[in-house]
Amino acid sequence: MTTLIAILVxxxxxxxxxxxxxxxxxxxxVEGDPLVEQLDALLPQTQCGQCGYPGCKPYxxxxxxxxxxxxxxxxxxxxxxxxADLMGVEPVALDESHEQDNTPKVAFIIEDDCIGCTKCIxxxxxxxxxxxxxxxxxxxxxxxxxCDLCVAPCPVDCIExxxxxxxxxxxxxxxxxxxxxxxx
Amino acid sequence: MESIIERINxxxxxxxxxxxxxxEQKWLSNDKPIxxxxxxxxxxxxxxxxxxxxxxxxxxxGDYVLKGQPLTYSHMPxxxxxxxxxxxxxxxxxxxxxxxxxxxxxxxxxxKPDGKDKWVERAVCDDFYSLSRETIIEKIANAGISGMxxxxxPTHIKVNQKPVIDFLVINAAECEPYITSDDLLMREHSPSxxxxxxILDHLLLPGHILIGIEDNKPEAIRALQKAxxxxxxxxxxxxxxxxxxGGEKQLIKALTGKEVPAGVIxxxxxxxxxxxxxxxxxxxxxxxxTPLIKxxxxxxxxxxxxxxxxxxLLGTPVEFxxxxxxxxxxxxxxxxxxxxxxxxxxxxxxxxxxxxxNCVLAPSNKEIPTPSDEQECIRCGQCADVCPSHLLxxxxxxxxxxxxxxxxxxxxxxxxxxxxxxxxxCPSQIPLVQxxxxxxxxxxxxxxxxIKADKAKARFxxxxxxxxxxxxxxxxxxxxxxxxxxxxxxxNTQEASQAKSAVAAALARVKAKKGDDAQEQxxxxxxxTEQKLAVVAAVARAKAxxxxxxxxxxxxxxxxxxxxxxxAVARAKAxxxxxxxxxDTTEVQAEDTTADNSSANDKKARVAAAVAKAKAxxKSAxxxxxSASDTTSEKAVAxxxxxxxxxxDKKARIATTVAKAKAxxQxxxxxxxxxxxxxxxxxxxxxxxxxDKKARVAAAIAKAKAxxxxxxTDVEPEVDVNESTPDNSVxDKKARIAAAIAKAKAxxQxxxxx
Numbered sequence: 001m002t003t004l005i006a007i008l009v010x011x012x013x014x015x016x017x018x019x020x021x022x023x024x025x026x027x028x029x030v031e032g033d034p035l036v037e038q039l040d041a042l043l044p045q046t047q048c049g050q051c052g053y054p055g056c057k058p059y060x061x062x063x064x065x066x067x068x069x070x071x072x073x074x075x076x077x078x079x080x081x082x083x084a085d086l087m088g089v090e091p092v093a094l095d096e097s098h099e100q101d102n103t104p105k106v107a108f109i110i111e112d113d114c115i116g117c118t119k120c121i122x123x124x125x126x127x128x129x130x131x132x133x134x135x136x137x138x139x140x141x142x143x144x145x146x147c148d149l150c151v152a153p154c155p156v157d158c159i160e161x162x163x164x165x166x167x168x169x170x171x172x173x174x175x176x177x178x179x180x181x182x183x184x
Numbered sequence: 185m186e187s188i189i190e191r192i193n194x195x196x197x198x199x200x201x202x203x204x205x206x207x208e209q210k211w212l213s214n215d216k217p218i219x220x221x222x223x224x225x226x227x228x229x230x231x232x233x234x235x236x237x238x239x240x241x242x243x244x245x246g247d248y249v250l251k252g253q254p255l256t257y258s259h260m261p262x263x264x265x266x267x268x269x270x271x272x273x274x275x276x277x278x279x280x281x282x283x284x285x286x287x288x289x290x291x292x293x294x295x296k297p298d299g300k301d302k303w304v305e306r307a308v309c310d311d312f313y314s315l316s317r318e319t320i321i322e323k324i325a326n327a328g329i330s331g332m333x334x335x336x337x338p339t340h341i342k343v344n345q346k347p348v349i350d351f352l353v354i355n356a357a358e359c360e361p362y363i364t365s366d367d368l369l370m371r372e373h374s375p376s377x378x379x380x381x382x383i384l385d386h387l388l389l390p391g392h393i394l395i396g397i398e399d400n401k402p403e404a405i406r407a408l409q410k411a412x413x414x415x416x417x418x419x420x421x422x423x424x425x426x427x428x429x430g431g432e433k434q435l436i437k438a439l440t441g442k443e444v445p446a447g448v449i450x451x452x453x454x455x456x457x458x459x460x461x462x463x464x465x466x467x468x469x470x471x472x473x474t475p476l477i478k479x480x481x482x483x484x485x486x487x488x489x490x491x492x493x494x495x496x497l498l499g500t501p502v503e504f505x506x507x508x509x510x511x512x513x514x515x516x517x518x519x520x521x522x523x524x525x526x527x528x529x530x531x532x533x534x535x536x537x538x539x540x541x542n543c544v545l546a547p548s549n550k551e552i553p554t555p556s557d558e559q560e561c562i563r564c565g566q567c568a569d570v571c572p573s574h575l576l577x578x579x580x581x582x583x584x585x586x587x588x589x590x591x592x593x594x595x596x597x598x599x600x601x602x603x604x605x606x607x608x609x610c611p612s613q614i615p616l617v618q619x620x621x622x623x624x625x626x627x628x629x630x631x632x633x634x635i636k637a638d639k640a641k642a643r644f645x646x647x648x649x650x651x652x653x654x655x656x657x658x659x660x661x662x663x664x665x666x667x668x669x670x671x672x673x674x675x676n677t678q679e680a681s682q683a684k685s686a687v688a689a690a691l692a693r694v695k696a697k698k699g700d701d702a703q704e705q706x707x708x709x710x711x712x713t714e715q716k717l718a719v720v721a722a723v724a725r726a727k728a729x730x731x732x733x734x735x736x737x738x739x740x741x742x743x744x745x746x747x748x749x750x751x752a753v754a755r756a757k758a759x760x761x762x763x764x765x766x767x768d769t770t771e772v773q774a775e776d777t778t779a780d781n782s783s784a785n786d787k788k789a790r791v792a793a794a795v796a797k798a799k800a801x802x803k804s805a806x807x808x809x810x811s812a813s814d815t816t817s818e819k820a821v822a823x824x825x826x827x828x829x830x831x832x833d834k835k836a837r838i839a840t841t842v843a844k845a846k847a848x849x850q851x852x853x854x855x856x857x858x859x860x861x862x863x864x865x866x867x868x869x870x871x872x873x874x875x876d877k878k879a880r881v882a883a884a885i886a887k888a889k890a891x892x893x894x895x896x897t898d899v900e901p902e903v904d905v906n907e908s909t910p911d912n913s914v915x916d917k918k919a920r921i922a923a924a925i926a927k928a929k930a931x932x933q934x935x936x937x938x
Contacts, residue, residue, distance in 0.1 A: 145636070
């Protein structure tokens with residue numbers, strides 16, 4: 001009799017908690033994959049496609065589904081480290097097929113050479129190039145992510161990637177110091 | 185509130201945490217009056233001398249400018265103009281090293297003074313109380329005044345506060361060692377400073393005005409107290425000397441006991457702080473209409489013979505100041521702009537004085553030796569004791585070395601005011617502030633990158649959305665256009681019906697084109713069946729006539745009957761075979777899709793029909809002749825048919841052999857050409873029906889051809905009717921050539937016979 005009661009009680013409890021869990025999974029369902037969002041936030045959003053995916057979000061999606069974490073060239077080691085932390089894996093070196101150079105760059109159109117073909121405008125993932133057919137184009141430097149995607153389509157090779165100029169505002173301190181000591 | 189004032193009135197102040205007492209070294213320069221300098225040969229004016237955005241140039245190279253004339257302008261609220269410190273000519277505008285720790289090059293105006301020091305027209309205002317708040321703020325902004333204590337925040341922004349201000353704090357602490365510029369300014373120009381304070385009072389309407397000053401400046405304190413007599417709102421608060429009392433948050437804490445939380449600007453707490461030098465500049469700007477073109481600079485250090493405070497025009501190169509103060513350059517000597525605690529070394533003595541430069545320090549090697557090597561942190565904790573911001577410098581240092589920026593943010597690195605107290609007390613000589621500066625710059629850079637990334641992401645998504653929208657819009661447009669067309673066509677107008685018929689015609693054309701092959705095939709089939717029917721009919725007719733003739737002949741001459749019978753049988757066989765072949769041909773040709781073939785077949789069929797008809801006619805003539813049987817001529821006539829019969833016989837036999845050969849050929853090959861060959865030959869045979877030899881030759885040729893074809897099929901055993909046209913066309917050609925050869929041969933033989 002006691003055994004029966006025990007079985008009954010345990011079974012009832014099981015059913016109860018099962019129902020509770022089922023309810024919770026429906027009621028508090030997480031929309032979308034938060035991991036993808038978190039990964040996307042870590043990526044530099046240059047939308048350069050160097051990882052082989054058409055933008056940062058698709059790569060974040062792929063990483064969440066097991067893609068290698070070391071394919072983001074603009075992000076470099078820092079981004080790899082952050083992704084590794086988030087994913088709980090060991091950080092690895094940047095994929096060797098990618099350029100190691102991740103200094104921020106900005107596209108520059110040699111305006112004298114521009115023929116106004118609009119090909120770069122179509123290639124720009126962030127609409128940072130302005131111009132019209134047969135009109136000179138130019139880059140909105142502040143919006144340019146330095147993704148390099150406009151360089152290849154240019155039929156007259158008038159787009160160059162320049163490193164972003166450092167200003168006193170963006171300058172990073174070096175470790176020079178003024179020591180102050182007690183003097184007699 | 186009252187308690188704070190009571191405390192202040194009682195001379196009791198608060199203490200901020202930490203702080204250090206570095207050697208003051210103020211004696212070097214605080215015993216001499218501020219010395220006005222003669223004009224330097226060249227002034228270098230950086231376009232941006234303050235925090236915020238740079239202004240735009242309003243002068244050009246070669247322009248003659250008057251003293252006090254603005255050289256730049258800007259519509260941005262965070263930008264203030266730069267003025268010509270003296271009259272002269274703009275010599276050049278180019279990039280030069282600016283007084284910034286980065287030692288970077290920025291655009292600078294080079295002004296060559298003409299020595300006349302001719303002022304631009306000024307409007308002196310005796311009673312600023314009559315001016316509106318907006319006018320005063322505009323005057324301050326146009327005078328190019330930015331905070332002169334060090335940070336260089338545009339003053340007109342700071343004095344344009346909306347919330348109620350409880351305390352206006354005047355920073356006269358001047359806590360950093362060596363610097364005495366504010367001290368001397370207060371000693372010599374207290375009334376002007378108090379005028380500036382009155383203007384600020386007029387603008388901000390604060391509850392109380394507190395002048396915070398360290399007790400190491402007794403002369404300045406006396407001067408201020410004298411100047412503020414009868415000005416009840418103002419209290420000169422003498423604070424104990426401790427570095428960094430002059431820090432904004434530290435001074436607020438020391439005077440009011442209020443802590444400014446992280447990320448909060450004092451204005452939000454009802455406190456505004458201004459430097460004494462800024463107050464002087466405000467008074468000069470509002471009352472004398474004099475823009476900020478000069479400032480007091482402490483030129484000090486033990487490398488100088490006569491260290492002293494000087495009135496330096498903005499843009500004066502540091503080397504000019506040094507030469508005026510008797511600089512003895514020594515080996516390894518360094519030049520520092522600002523104080524020893526928070527200043528930075530100058531990369532070259534050509535760097536100009538700007539609005540925020542309060543001190544040029546030329547120390548001897550004894551004063552500031554070259555930095556000794558950094559040792560390991562011994563965890564003594566002195567840095568934490570002296571930190572005025574309640575931070576944990578050693579933890580910050582570890583995280584900064586590990587580049588753990590998240591941890592640094594958690595440790596409130598951004599509350600660090602770079603005062604350098606921690607580095608000053610560090611027994612291991614760790615340049616802590618430098619680590620923090622590097623880390624701060626790195627974090628700021630990352631924040632900028634993050635903002636940029638967010639912007640890029642937003643733009644990328646916006647672009648994606650736009651492309652998607654455009655695609656949908658395009659599809660919608662196409663759909664609507666199609667609908668409109670359809671609607672137009674369905675409408676009962678003439679135009680619509682015309683359009684409809686045109687469309688129908690076009691559709692028909694398209695269909696015709698599309699179904700070209702199929703139709704051709706059908707046509708071919710139709711002609712074939714027609715041909716077949718015609719052939720069958722002809723055969724039937726011929727048979728009927730033959731039978732009739734045979735019957736007649738049987739009645740007239742029974743001797744010839746077996747012959748005739750044979751002939752008839754042979755013919756029938758030949759025709760049957762021909763028909764069979766033709767059927768084969770039809771089948772083959774039905775599979776064949778080229779138009780050429782079908783037309784050729786058509787011709788052939790017609791020829792065959794004609795031949796059949798001709799034969800039939802001949803026969804009917806023969807029978808007609810034989811029907812008149814009784815006359816002698818009848819015999820002759822009868823002989824003729826006999827001859828004809830004999831000939832027919834031969835012909836039939838040849839035809840039979842040919843047909844057999846062909847049948848064999850066709851059974852062995854699936855190629856349509858032999859059949860065509862046969863058909864083309866048949867008429868030839870028929871036409872030359874009377875020519876036995878020719879017929880035999882033709883038969884031989886046909887056999888030869890059959891062999892050739894058989895060989896060809898051996899060579900290409902898998903030749904299929906459905907195979908590619910090149911093969912077929914090759915075969916076709918071959919066959920045609922063969923036919924032509926056969927014809928030529930036949931003609932030759934005919935000629936020989938003749």
